Amino acid sequence: MIVALCLTLFMGEGLLNNTMYSVDDCLFCNIIKRTIPADIIYETDEIIAFNDINPEAPHHLLIIPKNHIATINNLDAKNSFIMGSMFEAAVYLAKKFGVTESGYRVVMNCNADAGQTVFHIHLHFLAGRNLTWPPG
Ligand code: 5GP
Ligand code: ZN
Numbered sequence: 001m002i003v004a005l006c007l008t009l010f011m012g013e014g015l016l017n018n019t020m021y022s023v024d025d026c027l028f029c030n031i032i033k034r035t036i037p038a039d040i041i042y043e044t045d046e047i048i049a050f051n052d053i054n055p056e057a058p059h060h061l062l063i064i065p066k067n068h069i070a071t072i073n074n075l076d077a078k079n080s081f082i083m084g085s086m087f088e089a090a091v092y093l094a095k096k097f098g099v100t101e102s103g104y105r106v107v108m109n110c111n112a113d114a115g116q117t118v119f120h121i122h123l124h125f126l127a128g129r130n131l132t133w134p135p136g
Helices: 002-011 013-017 027-032 081-097
Strands: 040-043 047-051 059-065 104-107 123-127
Touching: 027 047, 027 059, 040 081, 047 081, 059 081, 081 104, 081 123
Parallel strands: none
Antiparallel strands: 040 047, 047 059, 059 123, 104 123
16 A cells, blocks of 8 residues: 555556556456446356446447456457457347447557546447547
């Protein structure tokens, strides 16, 4: 705790906001543990998918790994297989919502300039309306 406080003072809160904060404090880890409620739509041994609390499309889900990974920058040869599992979940959801042919979008934000606000990687799954491009 004292170490964390010192890091906040000397290095700025940005560092604590991503790779260094406790898994116990992670919103999405708590959703996985069911200590915070969420509308879970799909689950495997490796991932869960749940409705975004502030949907930007008729179907807006977040697909997350059960293991805590703070940002895309923390992917490596040992854990990057999970990206395949997350995309397989997107394919499953597209079939479930009947948008395989009409279309859907999957997006991951990394760090501040991309607007990442929760530092546990998540694949946004968006479908059910015509999505504009480029994003803001
Ligand atoms: P980011 O901005 O990090 O790419 O996306 C984080 C997403 O998490 C946002 O779309 C936001 O609406 C969603 N979110 C934040 N807090 C909660 C929550 O408590 N429950 C759920 N289901 N989604 C959340
Ligand atoms: Zn987490």
